[in-house]
Amino acid sequence: MTPRRILLAALLATALPRVGRAQETLPPEIVLGFNPAENAQTLQRSADELARDLSERIHVPVRATVTLDYTTLVESMRSGHVHFAWLTPSPLVLAERLFGVRVLLTQVRRGQPTYFSALVVREDSRFRTVEDLHGGSIAWIDPTSTSGYVIPRYLLLRRGFNPSTFFTRQVFAGQHDAAVIAVQRGQVDAAAVWADPPGEGTGAWTRYLAHRAGPRLRPLMYSPPVPSDAIATTETFAREHPLLVRSVTSSLVAIGQSEEGRAILRRLNSTDGFVPSDLRQYDLVRQAFRATRDEQTRARTGRFDDPRSMQIFAALLVCAALLGAGVLSRRPRAQRWAAFGLFAVALGWAALAARIPMADFLKGWGDIGQFIRGMFPPDRRVIAEVMEATVLTVRLALVGTVVGIPLALLLGLLSAENVTPSGFIRRAARFACNLNRSIDLLIIGLILVSAYGPGAFPGVGALAIHTVGSLGKQFYETLETMDPGPVEAMRSLGATRLQVLRWGIWPQFTPHFVSQALFRFELNVRGAVVLGLVGAQGIGFLLQTYMRGAEYGKVTVVIAAVVTLVMALDAVSSRLRRNTA
Amino acid sequence: MTAAVRLESLRKVFPDGTVGLDDVSLEVPAGEFVAILGRSGAGKSTLLRCASRLVEPTSGRSFIGDLEVTGARGRALAKARARAGFVFQQFNLVRSYTSLENVLIARISHNSWLRGLIGLWTPHDHEVARRCLDEVGLSSKVDTPVRSLSGGQQQRVAVARAFAQEPSALFADEPTASLDPNLAATVLAMLKDYGKARGVPVLVNVHTIEHARRYADRIVGLSAGRVVHDGPASALTDEAVAAIYAAPRAAAPEDH
Numbered sequence: 001m002t003p004r005r006i007l008l009a010a011l012l013a014t015a016l017p018r019v020g021r022a023q024e025t026l027p028p029e030i031v032l033g034f035n036p037a038e039n040a041q042t043l044q045r046s047a048d049e050l051a052r053d054l055s056e057r058i059h060v061p062v063r064a065t066v067t068l069d070y071t072t073l074v075e076s077m078r079s080g081h082v083h084f085a086w087l088t089p090s091p092l093v094l095a096e097r098l099f100g101v102r103v104l105l106t107q108v109r110r111g112q113p114t115y116f117s118a119l120v121v122r123e124d125s126r127f128r129t130v131e132d133l134h135g136g137s138i139a140w141i142d143p144t145s146t147s148g149y150v151i152p153r154y155l156l157l158r159r160g161f162n163p164s165t166f167f168t169r170q171v172f173a174g175q176h177d178a179a180v181i182a183v184q185r186g187q188v189d190a191a192a193v194w195a196d197p198p199g200e201g202t203g204a205w206t207r208y209l210a211h212r213a214g215p216r217l218r219p220l221m222y223s224p225p226v227p228s229d230a231i232a233t234t235e236t237f238a239r240e241h242p243l244l245v246r247s248v249t250s251s252l253v254a255i256g257q258s259e260e261g262r263a264i265l266r267r268l269n270s271t272d273g274f275v276p277s278d279l280r281q282y283d284l285v286r287q288a289f290r291a292t293r294d295e296q297t298r299a300r301t302g303r304f305d306d307p308r309s310m311q312i313f314a315a316l317l318v319c320a321a322l323l324g325a326g327v328l329s330r331r332p333r334a335q336r337w338a339a340f341g342l343f344a345v346a347l348g349w350a351a352l353a354a355r356i357p358m359a360d361f362l363k364g365w366g367d368i369g370q371f372i373r374g375m376f377p378p379d380r381r382v383i384a385e386v387m388e389a390t391v392l393t394v395r396l397a398l399v400g401t402v403v404g405i406p407l408a409l410l411l412g413l414l415s416a417e418n419v420t421p422s423g424f425i426r427r428a429a430r431f432a433c434n435l436n437r438s439i440d441l442l443i444i445g446l447i448l449v450s451a452y453g454p455g456a457f458p459g460v461g462a463l464a465i466h467t468v469g470s471l472g473k474q475f476y477e478t479l480e481t482m483d484p485g486p487v488e489a490m491r492s493l494g495a496t497r498l499q500v501l502r503w504g505i506w507p508q509f510t511p512h513f514v515s516q517a518l519f520r521f522e523l524n525v526r527g528a529v530v531l532g533l534v535g536a537q538g539i540g541f542l543l544q545t546y547m548r549g550a551e552y553g554k555v556t557v558v559i560a561a562v563v564t565l566v567m568a569l570d571a572v573s574s575r576l577r578r579n580t581a
Numbered sequence: 582m583t584a585a586v587r588l589e590s591l592r593k594v595f596p597d598g599t600v601g602l603d604d605v606s607l608e609v610p611a612g613e614f615v616a617i618l619g620r621s622g623a624g625k626s627t628l629l630r631c632a633s634r635l636v637e638p639t640s641g642r643s644f645i646g647d648l649e650v651t652g653a654r655g656r657a658l659a660k661a662r663a664r665a666g667f668v669f670q671q672f673n674l675v676r677s678y679t680s681l682e683n684v685l686i687a688r689i690s691h692n693s694w695l696r697g698l699i700g701l702w703t704p705h706d707h708e709v710a711r712r713c714l715d716e717v718g719l720s721s722k723v724d725t726p727v728r729s730l731s732g733g734q735q736q737r738v739a740v741a742r743a744f745a746q747e748p749s750a751l752f753a754d755e756p757t758a759s760l761d762p763n764l765a766a767t768v769l770a771m772l773k774d775y776g777k778a779r780g781v782p783v784l785v786n787v788h789t790i791e792h793a794r795r796y797a798d799r800i801v802g803l804s805a806g807r808v809v810h811d812g813p814a815s816a817l818t819d820e821a822v823a824a825i826y827a828a829p830r831a832a833a834p835e836d837h
Contacts, residue, residue, distance in 0.1 A: 485669065485671050485672070485673035486673050486674065486675050488635060488669070488673060489667070489669060489673035489674070489739075489742075490686070490689075491635055491659075491662060492633060492635055492662055492665065492666075492667035493662075493663060493667075493686060493687050493689050493690065493742075494659045494660055494661075494662045494663025494664075494689060494690035494746075495659065495686075495689050495697070496659050496694060496697075498698060499689060499694070499697050499698050502698055502699075502700075503675065503686050503689075503700075507675045507677050507678060508675070508676075508677070510677075511677075
C-alpha cells in the first residue's frame, strides 16, 4: 500500500461515515457506466476490476455497467441509473444539451489528455488526398462517435465538402474494429477512426488489424487534438453528494498513480490515468457536434430540390396517368395490360428507394460468402452460454405474455359490443388497444431500455405492453363473432351480465382464447429475440455482442439455437392449437 | 281466475322505425296452451321477447303471475326473466358442454349470484336437472356433449333446460322449425304435458296450422304487430287462417 493510499483511506474512513449521518446520505451503491468500445465482454471484466478497486478506496459498493451504446449511457445518466459515466467527448456534449453535467476528469493516454481522429484507406489504394475520395464510400462509426463521425465530418464540412454528396455511400460500422476491417476487405474505401498522435502512424487500424492477415491501412487525414474521454456525473448528483463526488474523483486519480490501478486502466482503452478537466477543452467537440447536427437536418430536407429527381418523378407521373387511363378503358385486354404496367412502374419506383447497388451487387454476395465462411466451424465453447440465453429468452417471453394476457382480456371484453353495453367505454377501450398497437414492440423496448437501463425488465415490460394491445384487439374481434344464441338463452334463464358472460360467451370463447394466447407466446419468443438487440437480456443480446466482436463462429451457434427454438415452438404450439380447436 | 300471463298494450317500435308490436293485449290463464300464428315478420317472436323482456318494449306492460316484468330493473329484472322458460328455434345451447351441464345452468336463478357465476350447483339442482332430462327421454345422454347430439336431441335438452328453470310460464319461439314433423310433434306434446301437469301457461309460435289445431287450446293470430284473431283452436276456420296469413294493409302502421 502506497503512503498516498493509506492517507486517502484514512481520510475517507473518517470523513464519509460522519457525512452519512449528517446531511449527505450515501446511495446504496454507486454505478459506473461504460460504453462498449470493443468486445463488450472483455470490457465488462476490466470495468469490474476498476469498480472493485474504487469500492475498496471509498468504502461504498461500486458496480460497473456496460451499456449498449452512447445514447443509452447518456439516458441512464439522466434517469439516475448511472452515477458516474465514462463518456467519449461527443456523448458528453449530447448530455450537456439534455441536462446539467459536471465533468470531473479527463483520460490520459500516452501521456496526453488528447487524442486524434483519422480518415484511413488501404495502403494499396489510389487515394492520396481527401479530394481523391470524391465519389467513394466511407464507414463512420455511429452518429455520436467523436473520432468516428463528429470530428472528421466537421473537418470535411469546414473544407467545403458536403459528405452527403461527396461520398456515394456512407455506412455506420458501429465499432472501430468493424470499420477498419471493412476497409481492409474493400467493402468501403475509407473509414473514420481514432488515432494516436500523427507522428506515430498508429491508431485503430494498427491495433485491430495487428493479428489479421491482409492489406494494411494508412491514414489519409488527421484531425487536430481532440480532448480524451471524460469521467462525468450529473449536476444533480454532484450537488447532492459533494463529498462522495470529491472522493471518487481523487480515488480515480489515485488509481492512475498506483501500480495495480494503472494495470487495470491499461486494459480500459489504454488509459494511463486521469487529470482534472476543464470544460472549455471540449469546445472543438461542441462546435463539431452542432455543425454535424445542423448538416443532418438540412440534408434531410433537400430531396426534391434536385431537378433530376423531379424529372424522374414527373416522368413516372405521366406513365402512371397513361396507364391509369388504360385501366379505366372498357376493353378488358387493354385493362389487364395497363394494370400490369401500372404495377410494374410502381414497383420500379419503389425499388429505387432500396438503392440496390447494381455494380456492387455481386461483390456483396462475395462478402456474404466470406461472412459465411467465417461462421464455420461453429465455436462450440459457447454452446452452454447460448443455451442459457435461449432459455432466458423463452422465460422472458413467457412472463411477458402471461402478464399481458389478463389486461388484454380485460380490454378485449371492454371493447366487445356483445359484452360491454356502454359505447363510451367500448370506444375508450378500443382506442387504448389501437394506440398500444400502433407503437411497435421494438420502439416500446427502446423506450423502456432508456428508462430502466438495459436488462431483463425492459424486455418483459415491452412484451407485456405489446401483448395487451395486440391480443386485446384479437380478443374483441373474436368475441364479437360469438353466437348470440347462448347469450339470449342465458338472459332468459335470469342470468346477470357477468353470469351471461360466464355461461353464454366464455365457453364459446375458450378455444379461441387458448389458441390466440399460444400463438401470441410464440410471436413473443421471436419478439424477445429481437428485443435483445436493443439491450434487453437474452439470445438477441448475445447475438449482438458476438456480431460486434466479429466472432462469427459464435454467431453460428446463436443462429442455430434461434432456428431450433422457433421451429420447436411452432411445432408444439400448432399441435396444441389443433387440439383445442 | 287470474291470468298467469297478462300483456297490456304492448308496443314495440324498432330504432329503424319498424313497428314490431302495435298495441297487443293478451291474457292467458294457467295451464292454457296458446299457439300464435302469423306470417314471418308479423311480430310473433317480438311478442314473446317483449313479454319476457329479452327485447325492451317501447311501451305497455307485461305480467307473469302477479309480477310485473316491465317494471323490474337490474337483479330484479334478471329474476323476472327467470319466470319465463324460453325455448328457441336454434336451441341456443352451450355446444361444448354436456346435456347435464346445459340443464344445470337453468338453476342459476335458484342460487345465489356467486354460486350461479362459478357454477357451484347443489345436489338438489343435480336432482332436478336429471329428472328434467329424464322427462324429455334423454337420461342416456346426460354426459354427452351437446355438439354431438342430433337436432331433435338438442331441442329436447333445451326443453329440459326450460323445465329445470321451474318457470311460471313457458314461451317457445318456433321450437319445431328446425325439426322433422315427428320430432316436432314430440316436442310440442312435451310442452303441452308440462303446462297441463304444472298449471303453467304455454305460448308457442308455430308455422304449421295442423300442429296448432292439434295441440293448442287457443289460437292467436298476429298480422303486422296486431292481434287479428283470438279464439279456441276448435273454432279455427279456414277463412280465419286466410285472414291471419293475408298481406297486411300497407297503411296500418301509420294509422295513428
